[in-house]
Amino acid sequence: MADINEIIKEENLVYSKSKILTDNIMSYCPGCTHGVVHKLVAEVIEEMNIQEKTIGVCPVGCSVLAYKFLNIDIQQASHGRAPAVATAVARLKPDKYVFTYQGDGDLASIGTGEIIHACNRGENIVVIFINNGIYGMTGGQMAPTSLIGMPTSTSPYGRDAKLAGNPLKITELIAQLPGTTFVTRQAAHTPAAVRKCKKAILKAFENVGNKKGTSFIEVVSTCSSGWKLSPVKSNEWMVEHMLPFYQLGDLKDE
């Protein structure tokens, strides 16, 4: 039987942290999907060898500190405005790979106008949309994406459609816009989902290189703190409740 120390040797290494991730400890709660998606973005940038050519735009939400975790150029934007800032960056620097990284409170609420118009104009950017159905950063308030019946700190008895309207499938709206070339909904809770999600992110960044317009990737995510469940239970809750409503798969691939 091989000794562990015989296996743990440099030449046998088959998986390790991407070099695009910094050594800072991520500020996210245990099990947070933001960490998994950061890793996938980092791996894609590393594999495409575009570290020097990538500019991220990160607005407000738990991922507001993404610049501490991704070793690339990142421009901060105010809440919801990342698509507008990314428009400017991508137009001024057309040889760069520009992406936004936005939560659902950010993209589907305060920033609805910005995202719809950037996608409608077909700005040559990647949009990464972390949909955890809640305002994570500010303490788990209801988001436009919260499910009917979902308890949040501002809907403790569950979201009521009569009072708060219906959950918004903004990705389906985005897919209608002629400016978008690739619109997909992914998840990152299993190894298979992680592999697929990474492929989608890779395709989106390649689309920017090929000047194809806007590529939009929703990642159905968890927020164990906001949902008040353990990370493992959060994934189970997501599979049981989020995925039947937010169905995974490509909505558009041109």
Add this chain to the structure above:
Amino acid sequence: MAKVKGAIKVDVEKCKGCSLCVVVCPSKVIALAKEVNGKGYNYAYMANPEECTGCTNCAMVCPDSVIDVYRVKAQVGA
């Protein structure tokens, strides 16, 4: 006969004890330690190292990217 053997190395101080690696390991290799790290988290470790195949499932889902995976082809019975 050659058999694939694996091992993982966890960056203990950065692990947040979320257990996502524990539940995706097909060989039930990983458990959380009774001890805690400097941040107070029960960190992941190989409780059952003989069973690791180096499949990388655990590392792929780890939100904090703190798992390194190693793999060798070992001779069974050697």
